Amino acid sequence: MPASAPDATTSPAPHPPAADDSPTRTADAPRTAEAAPTPEPPTPAPIRPVEPIQPVDPIQAVRPAKPVAPRPVVRPVEVPDEVAGVPCPSCGTPNSPDRRFCRRCAAPLTPAAQPEPLPWWRTMWPFRRKARASSGRAVRFLVITAVVLALCAGGLLLLPAGRALFQDTRDKLGKAQPITPVGIKASAESPRHPAKNTTDGLSNSYWGAPAPGASVTYTFRKPFRLVDLIITNGPSADAERYTREARALQMDLEVTTQDGEKQHKQLTLSDKPGPQTIPTGISDVKTVRLTLRSPVSLTSGRHLALAEIEFFQRS
Template sequence: MQPAKPAAARPVVRQSAAREPDSGVPCPSCGTLNQPGRKFCRRCATRLDAPEPVAALPWWRTRWPFRRRVRIGGSGRWGRRLLALLVVVALVVAGFLLLPAGRGVVEDVRDKLGDASAISPSNATASASVPGHPAAAAIDSLTNRYWGAPALGASVTFTFERPFRLVDLVVHTGPSADPGAFRREARPTRVDLVVTSADGTEHTQQVSLNDKPGPQTIATGISDVVTVRLVLREAAGLSSGRHLAVGEVEFFKRS
């Protein structure tokens, strides 16, 4: 038989000789008093100088560019204020620049979604007319009567009593809607459309017309219209002894 191995003596728990302090900082977790200057509890190691909770920021302070950031040499408050001011100025400038374009887009959409109704001019005058074919014949709702112009460059002006939104106009060229009589006189194939608004602004548009009988629609989309003038620039079938014929001009407003 071999001798048994010696067993080590078990450690004996001894009470600390240190005296419990009568005063000090109580632990927020276990309540044990700790000597001043300690950072952690001597019993449960809880931090004694825990920072106070920081109040939550309002929601708008969490959005850029108002989000708070720690910067070296300052909090960046003036930088954020300057950036916010620049953003406001940029929005104001963009509003002034884009407002007319945006308004035009809205009006065009309303023209397409809304209905149009006919409107008649209160008067029609021409810079020149051939005998028997006055300017008033272009707005009498008859396509077998027409305004006759002696030469290119002549114009006809239509006047309206009240300003309105001109959605489009319809032009009938030639002396008659009948295909057999359509080519008896010259027909305009290109005109200048000059629309005047109530504030005196003129909108000029070059319009090409097909040399065939029937209505031809010209989209405009101009607000506060008071007068419309057609200036004849080019024509088909113009020769000696023949004049230009405009059978009918119709106007449509947004209803």
Template sequence: MRACPACGTANGEDDEFCGNCGSYLGWSSRPSRNPSAATGSDGPAEPDGPAAGATAGAPAVPPPGTAPENADPVPVPPPSSHPEQEAPARSTPSPAPEPAGPPAEPAPDPAGPPPAEPAPTPELPPRPARPAPVRPEPPGEDAPVAAVQPAVPVARRPVVRPVAPDETPDGPPCPACGTPNLPGRRFCRRCAAPLQTREEPKSLPRWRTVWPFRRRVRGGSGRLLRRGVLALVVVGLLCAGFLLVPAGRYLVEDVRDKLGGTAEISPSKVTASSRTPGHPASDAVDGLTNTYWGAPALGSSLTCSFDKPFRLVGVVVHTGVSLEPKEFRQGARPTRAELIVTTADGEVREETVTLTDKPGPQTVRTAISDVVSVRLVLRDAAGQGEGRPIAVGEVEFFKRT
């Protein structure tokens, strides 16, 4: 295994790049598959022929003039100033010591019993004499000291190692060079190309790219700014609500009036300031349009009271003595009136209503809360004449449901 010098991750022997960080590991140390490359093109070649057999069968013989490898070292004495006197002593070898014989037996004692015969001692083979070391003769007095040539080194025979089979890892191929790699590697072992590529995210639909459905692409991108703006908007709305309570309430109630339903409500009591004979004030709220309340002059009023406060969203007024156009023109009819509304807390609101001079219902929107009383005062009329009362055919009130 080869360790990465950058991150220390273990890699295969034949990997050239780290599988974790993609760093270069150096050339692979795996041997070549070519048998001829085992010895090298420039290495020593094996001798062939008879000489090769002789070399293989017999030990190598050093050339003459060199000492054998297993011979005992021979000490060389230092040169002396009188070589003539020491030469005979060094040239004469000393004799080897002879092996000692068996020890002498003691003499028998004549007074004692005869000794027992000793057991025969086995004869030991004689120890071979060790030859004396041969010491070279020192050079003469006039002979120069020559350098000794070192022994020629004997090259070892090359050992042929078996080539290991190529173990191809079983894994996904590299997208760049196609080399298979082991699962879990992040970079290719041959070209260091990234193996684990990220999938590109799919494009968002159109509706996800429009605010407020827009999704953030980068984490925290503009998040603080958006939250700050939203907080400021909420605080502003709260302040505006506290400062403009009446306007805000009116706006809320108006929205509820438009979104909610309506229902007709009948007054509990109806009174009039004046009337003509045969046309009482109750004829204005009886639900019929062929009967009417007759006011003798302008300034007359019709007052309607209610038991419970309610939200008055509109008033419908029918003018004239009938819905038929011919009969409608024969009587007097109001064209302008004043609507006075009283609420439960005593507040009075006045509103001027302009009525068209034609038969049919005419709607007046009011949008007033907590109404307990409504008074209709006639201010102007059309078709007045001698013996013609101002006719109000029907008055309807509507509340919010």
């Protein structure tokens, strides 16, 4: 029975050894290449002498340089020449509707409406306002002149009233002080009731006048402003004794000033006991004269009684 061929899957044939696997095959395949030449040794570089180290200067402080801003670069902007819009009122260049100034001459495209001219009287005040041409200078001059003349005339006419108002204001703001006359003279008086009793400071003594028309004059040392006059009518301030004698319900006040001018005033009194204040407000008073008028309860055996007169000046 013939032998069966070996199975390749069960016993694989061994590979022949490679030519370079063993170093012992150099004899079987001798090399014919020439041996590499031996390199020459390098030539040594010449040795330079070492220079001595020079001393280095220390680093000094250095001021920093000023920064320089870069110069702006102007880039031309291309503007289309053909623009549809409102022409400029100054140069006539058309501009787009959204522009406020002309793209050529920079004039405002929508100038504000010019204000209406002011009337001539508005050019008078303030004085620093510049007057416009043809603004009525002649009329303005005439009006100013008329106003100045009216103020001057009013000042002259109202000067006494203004002076009196000023003095009255001072009288009310100031404090009144009593003043005593240095001389008293009556045209008629009772022996037991002289006129000096009107300035003795007592309200239970009085000046007795025999009839209406009798007067008493008070003289002062120096001129003064008579602010108030306080009169206690009747024989006494007591209510029980007040009706025992006659009273004058009216008096004529005559004031002589320092320059000789006389001022008259009629005083009306109430028929009641106690002091009564009479505001006067007369300046430069030198003498005061009181004349009794309008008697009441004047019967036989009675006389007109005046208890007290007090004068007050401005402090």
